[in-house]
Amino acid sequence: xxxxxxxxxxxxxxxxxNLGLIQKLxxxxxxxxxxxxxxxxxxxxxxxxxxxxxxxxxxxxxxxQAFEPLWTVFPHVPPDKAVLSGIEPYSRRPVVxxxxxxxxxxxxxxxxxxxxxxxxxxxxxxxxxxxxxxxxADHAKTEGRRxxxxxxxxxxxxxxxxxxxxxxxxxxxxxxxxALSFELAKAANLRVETWNELPEIxxxxxxxxxxxxxxxxxxxxxxxxxxxxxxxxRPKLATLARAIQALNAVLGDMARVRHAPVDxxxxxxxxxxxxxxxxxxxxxxxxxVRLLRMQTRGSVEGxxxxxxxxxxxxxxxxxxxxxxxxxxxxxxxxxxxxxxxxIRAQGTxxxxxxxxxxxxxxxxKSNAATIVCFRLPNPKDAAEAQIILGMND
Numbered sequence: 001x002x003x004x005x006x007x008x009x010x011x012x013x014x015x016x017x018n019l020g021l022i023q024k025l026x027x028x029x030x031x032x033x034x035x036x037x038x039x040x041x042x043x044x045x046x047x048x049x050x051x052x053x054x055x056x057x058x059x060x061x062x063x064x065q066a067f068e069p070l071w072t073v074f075p076h077v078p079p080d081k082a083v084l085s086g087i088e089p090y091s092r093r094p095v096v097x098x099x100x101x102x103x104x105x106x107x108x109x110x111x112x113x114x115x116x117x118x119x120x121x122x123x124x125x126x127x128x129x130x131x132x133x134x135x136x137a138d139h140a141k142t143e144g145r146r147x148x149x150x151x152x153x154x155x156x157x158x159x160x161x162x163x164x165x166x167x168x169x170x171x172x173x174x175x176x177x178x179a180l181s182f183e184l185a186k187a188a189n190l191r192v193e194t195w196n197e198l199p200e201i202x203x204x205x206x207x208x209x210x211x212x213x214x215x216x217x218x219x220x221x222x223x224x225x226x227x228x229x230x231x232x233x234r235p236k237l238a239t240l241a242r243a244i245q246a247l248n249a250v251l252g253d254m255a256r257v258r259h260a261p262v263d264x265x266x267x268x269x270x271x272x273x274x275x276x277x278x279x280x281x282x283x284x285x286x287x288x289v290r291l292l293r294m295q296t297r298g299s300v301e302g303x304x305x306x307x308x309x310x311x312x313x314x315x316x317x318x319x320x321x322x323x324x325x326x327x328x329x330x331x332x333x334x335x336x337x338x339x340x341x342x343i344r345a346q347g348t349x350x351x352x353x354x355x356x357x358x359x360x361x362x363x364x365k366s367n368a369a370t371i372v373c374f375r376l377p378n379p380k381d382a383a384e385a386q387i388i389l390g391m392n393d
Contacts, residue, residue, distance in 0.1 A: 014051055015041055021058040025065065033057065083126045085119075085372070097370065099130060099307050102349030105340060105367055109357040109385065110374025116353040117143035119372065120312055123351065125150060128269055133309040135294070136272045137287060140315040144272030154270035159286045160251055160278060163260045166289050167202065168215045171296035177202045179292050179338075187285035188243035194236050201228065201237070218248050218255040250282050275318070287319045288336070294348065295339045308347035316352035320364045337363045357381040357388075 039050035082096040136144040169176040177199040185195035225241035248255035376382045
């Protein structure tokens with residue numbers, strides 16, 4: 001394309017080229033363009049300078065328009081259900097999403113210090129203001145404590161001090177105990193042939209309870225297993241009892257709870273569970289038990305797709321990493337996979353924050369409708385983010 005200001009073009013050619021650009025760029029109403037256009041078509045002494053000035057302005061605007069990003073159209077979101085998630089960089093418009101989008105789950109990925117926890121706190125404060133309850137699982141840091149000054153009815157508690165009898169079934173007892181037995185086996189490093197007897201024992205215990213009688217604690221379960229192992233000559237039950245006994249030594253008071261006086265997630269709008277300092281197996285076990293109870297309770301209550309609560313997993317590879325997948329041949333799908341695929345219909349959303357996107361289980365990446373990526377210095381993570389977000393090379 002020839003330059004309109006090329007000296008080899010005559011005044012008429014330049015004016016025709018400028019007129020075409022004015023119409024293409026829709027600048028007919030621009031006052032400066034109108035003045036230069038009028039002067040450039042006159043016989044006044046300044047016509048040549050006006051013609052060159054107009055050509056320069058039009059070419060500059062044409063280049064700006066060529067490299068200008070497309071205008072993004074955001075869907076309308078009711079103000080009472082809108083959650084601010086950022087600012088559009090070119091127009092500086094606020095970007096808001098409908099809170100029910102959280103039931104389709106969110107992934108926040110980025111290196112340490114990139115802003116993941118700050119974004120989680122932004123989400124949490126807005127959702128709390130809309131009456132949504134939050135459970136924040138703090139796996140590696142103490143970021144959840146930042147919300148204490150801003151949320152009056154919040155509770156911060158160590159995960160191994162949660163006063164709940166983990167044996168007390170939620171939902172269908174047989175389904176709950178099968179899942180719980182697998183998680184106990186993972187924590188105690190038991191073989192399948194050892195832990196698969198536990199659901200049957202728990203069912204027998206429940207059948208022998210009087211109306212209104214509470215389920216035994218983990219500590220009492222050990223005594224029951226030793227008794228049955230001796231009476232029925234079943235050595236595997238003794239192995240199971242010793243494994244749970246070792247687990248109880250780490251759990252402390254939690255192993256002695258028969259009945260919790262209150263459900264913390266219903267008493268407090270925000271519950272922060274801190275997992276720092278726990279041995280890896282105990283850490284993973286308590287996280288899995290929390291997810292299991294949340295999933296089974298949701299299936300019983302059946303909220304529907306409207307958002308009721310959100311589970312935030314900060315440094316979520318402890319719960320949703322590939323290493324947390326079920327073992328081949330175990331015949332059991334772990335709770336984290338069931339939760340991420342089924343919890344949406346129960347009005348609960350999951351937000352998972354991770355440093356390394358490639359370490360996240362595929363079930364999470366396949367079911368997350370919203371993905372936020374901060375800086376990812378690992379080339380493997382950056383390449384995976386590019387694929388997930390549908391970005392060109």
